Amino acid sequence: MEDLRAEFKVADRDIVLFSGGIDSLYTSILLRKKNPLLLFVDMGAKDIYWSKYFAGKVAEKIGCEFKVDNSIINIGREHCYGHNLYIPRRNLFLGLIGAMYGKRVYLAGVKGDVSPDKSPEVMKIMFNAINETGHKSEAIEFFDSILWDIDKVAIVGDILEKGYSEDLLKLSYSCYKGMQKPCGECISCFRKWAALTLNNVDTKRYFKKFPLETKAAKYYTDMILKDKYQENIPLPLMKKLLGL
Numbered sequence: 001m002e003d004l005r006a007e008f009k010v011a012d013r014d015i016v017l018f019s020g021g022i023d024s025l026y027t028s029i030l031l032r033k034k035n036p037l038l039l040f041v042d043m044g045a046k047d048i049y050w051s052k053y054f055a056g057k058v059a060e061k062i063g064c065e066f067k068v069d070n071s072i073i074n075i076g077r078e079h080c081y082g083h084n085l086y087i088p089r090r091n092l093f094l095g096l097i098g099a100m101y102g103k104r105v106y107l108a109g110v111k112g113d114v115s116p117d118k119s120p121e122v123m124k125i126m127f128n129a130i131n132e133t134g135h136k137s138e139a140i141e142f143f144d145s146i147l148w149d150i151d152k153v154a155i156v157g158d159i160l161e162k163g164y165s166e167d168l169l170k171l172s173y174s175c176y177k178g179m180q181k182p183c184g185e186c187i188s189c190f191r192k193w194a195a196l197t198l199n200n201v202d203t204k205r206y207f208k209k210f211p212l213e214t215k216a217a218k219y220y221t222d223m224i225l226k227d228k229y230q231e232n233i234p235l236p237l238m239k240k241l242l243g244l
């Protein structure tokens, strides 16, 4: 008898959820031989233009296929008033979209990352939820990060050691303010500045403001003094940079 149920088969492919930042760049470099698809999911946050633009450029430089998915582009517009890069449970959405494209879905989470939707424990929960809420033909084999044991400073070091250029690192993009030139004062810019500086990459003229003289430096100083610092830049190195 003809089976009238619609069937969705997930492709046998490696997918990197690709923001164009250093961590997803590194994941892509490590998986390059497997010909991964670098997937940028546009959730409609305001100021995403440059992030999307640079993600495409970085993908081109490392010779990987790049795709922008617009299927949930209204999430940011409808629920985050179109002005905020923060989307609640963002990584769960990313996992669900990634699972449309391939059986192995890589999300870049690194040592020290802290958010409720990004940790080794919660990735397992999301992976199980994705498989247990779908048919067998829709099952995926992997949804996790391969970077849990490495921090951002070591990642930059390894990218350079593998022979990739400082320019490629500077082409990567993760500024929360969304201007063409990284602002230097958001916490994402600060972490990037820290990781580049600790690897002796010259960042003069790269950031709009010198990160060490911004509110981000003050924020991290406060966190350290209050003993609340938890980040993907190791504490001793961050202290050194901040002169603490």
Ligand SMILES: [Zn+2]
Pocket: 174, 175, 176, 177, 178, 182, 183, 184, 185, 186, 187, 188, 189
């Ligand atoms: Zn910034």
